[in-house]
Amino acid sequence: MxxxxxxxxxxxGSFKKFGVGLLGGVLGGMLSIGGIYYATDGFNSSVVEPLTAESTQTIDNDAEISNVKVxxxxxxxxxxxxxxxxxxxxxxxxxSTQSQWSSPFETQQNDSSExxxxxxxxxxxxxxxxxxxxxxxxxxxxxxxxxxxxxxxxxxxxxxxxxxxxxxxxxxxxxxxxxxxxxxxxxxxxxxxxxxxxxxxxxxxxxxxxxxxxxxxxxxxxxxxxxxxxxxxxxxxxxxxxxxxxxxxxxxxxxxxxxxxxxxxxxxxxxxxxxxxxxxxxxxxxxxxxxxxxxxxxxxxxxxSVIRPALGISMLNLSEVSTQQQERVLEVPASVVNGVVVRYVESATPAEKAGLQQYDVITKVDGEEITSATELRAALYKKSVGDIMELTFYRGDEEQTVSVELTLDQTALNEQ
Structure with a gap:
């Protein structure tokens, strides 16, 4: 994809990735004299009161124009x-630092920040x-x-x-x-x-x-x-x-x-x-x-601010690891193609206390499959400090599950 x-x-202007073009003449293209278009598909309770002619004006070519109200x-x-x-x-x-214009009674300009x-x-x-x-x-x-x-x-x-x-x-x-x-x-x-x-x-x-x-x-x-x-x-x-x-x-x-x-x-x-x-x-x-x-x-x-729990690991998507490294370092089964690799575990953190180790490959959170560090982080941030998170992971070719008690928040530990 x-x-x-x-x-x-x-x-x-700082969001330079987005280009904006203002299309001119859109309103003119949508209006037509003497007709009303009603887009009611999907919308209920549309009520249109009868058209009422307020006045009639005759112009030189004998055409009549009615001013109506709807x-x-x-x-x-x-x-x-x-x-x-x-x-x-x-x-x-x-x-914004700019120079101010001098008054007629001043002889020089002064810089000011405003x-x-x-x-x-x-x-x-x-x-x-x-x-x-x-x-x-x-x-x-x-x-x-x-x-x-x-x-x-x-x-x-x-x-x-x-x-x-x-x-x-x-x-x-x-x-x-x-x-x-x-x-x-x-x-x-x-x-x-x-x-x-x-x-x-x-x-x-x-x-x-x-x-x-x-x-x-x-x-x-x-x-x-x-x-x-x-x-x-x-x-x-x-x-x-x-x-x-x-x-x-x-x-x-x-x-x-x-x-x-x-x-x-x-x-x-x-x-x-x-x-x-x-x-x-x-x-x-x-x-x-x-x-x-x-x-x-x-x-x-x-x-x-928002207080969110911290897990205490540095993460890497399994999809970013080469096949050779997966075989020689991670040693996970060939059937495991998505997940999150634990790059390292910080000391005295919920992850360490739960027994997670470097090169474990996390594949599920609370029984739901995850494919990336973003999905793992999103699942973590739905939790509150003090909650329990169940992680399923591979250590080599063995699948294991542990319960992690989320005792720390991000103010005490910034995850990388």
Whole structure:
């Protein structure tokens, strides 16, 4: 399978892998005078009120033009009405050194450092608590920030405080004053999503000039493992919802909404091109499922970070080991073609206490087969400190199973 480039959807020049082209004239091509097109396949409860002629105008060639009014209500418009006022633009401010112009009474210019917008994304207000309101967005939207501003639906700009971030799931929580907030979004159950059901993306593609843009599509797939590396070199791994609703730079952090007006995902990235062929790709966006989001943001509110268990091993994919090394060093059966090789075990760790050794090849976690270090790490990060993880592995040609008590977290041990 050809490797794909997955690019975070931040409106920031630093994400250079993603090329953006703004297609002109799209709206003009979609409108036709005197006709209305209703796309109702897959959408329920569309209500179109009768057309009413407001006035009739006769022009020189005796053609008559009627000005008509039509009021269309549908599941889509109702869903957007419920959540749109909770969607915001998030502006990342960083220091920019520039020369200031001298006043007529000054004889020279002075250099000063001030915060300037360096990128924009989206976010959604999900909670109001007393005088404060809380916003969830993507970590890559706020990465490197020295200050944050939030633009509300009505254009009001307010300062925001960064509460916490989690690079691994690409999520962040912000706090703003709640006095101007009157709408809070509601999370839905992402485990109940069905492939083919409608999906609505709301955000600020290309920045706040296009704030609260709405695009619609369907849920294309579920449980897509999407991996990337952020600007700081940290791994991003998301068990994502795939959608064909248009997602562009600036949509990052905005909500993916179902027809009930519930947030079922936070838009994070899209596949832009195939790295092997360079072929452009359209309609492959990815969102962090709402059930994962609610778990992470609660931890970010509580402590500013996410505490994850540590295993205490350095890992290598079995597929990256040559056949000769597998035969001479690992000595695993030829039938074992996927798994995770233990490169070394750190002392006084859960892995060492459970008896894992160098060159063991882990093939299952809790009875489920794994094929890569990414899958092992994803399974580990679903656990909490204090949980038990069952690992099945080969030591030479012998298959064994051990129970590992996850007593350490990553703050005490950084795995490589």
């Amino acid at each position: 050809a490797r794909k480039d997955v690019t975070p959807r931040k409106n920031n 009021n269309v209500n549908s599941d889509i418009t109702n869903a957007v009405d419920k959540v749109q006022n909770a969607v915001v633009s998030v502006i990342n401010l960083q220091t 915060l300037q917008p360096t990128g924009e994304g989206s976010g959604v207000i999900y909670k109001k608590d007393g005088n404060d309101a809380y916003i969830v967005t993507n970590n890559h939207v706020v990465e490197g920030q020295e200050g944050l501003e939030v633009v509300l639906k009505d254009g009001t700009k307010v300062q925001a405080e960064l509460i916490g971030t989690d690079a691994y799931t690409d999520l962040a929580v912000l706090k703003i004053a709640g006095d101007k907030v009157d709408t809070v979004a509601t999370f839905g159950d992402s485990t109940s999503l069905k492939v083919g059901e409608p999906a609505i993306a709301i955000g600020s593609p290309l920045g706040s000039d296009y704030a609260n843009s709405v695009t619609q599509g369907i849920i294309s797939s579920l449980n897509r493992l999407v991996q990337n590396v952020n600007e700081s070199g940290q791994e991003i791994s998301i068990n994502a919802i795939q959608t064909d609703a248009a997602i562009n730079p600036g949509n990052s952090g905005g909500p993916l909404v179902n027809v009930a007006g519930q947030v079922v995902g936070i838009n994070s990235s899209k596949i832009a091109t195939s790295s092997s062929s360079g072929v452009s790709v359209e309609g492959m966006g990815f969102a962090i499922p709402s059930n994962d989001v609610t778990n992470i943001i609660q931890q970010l509110e509580d402590s500013g």
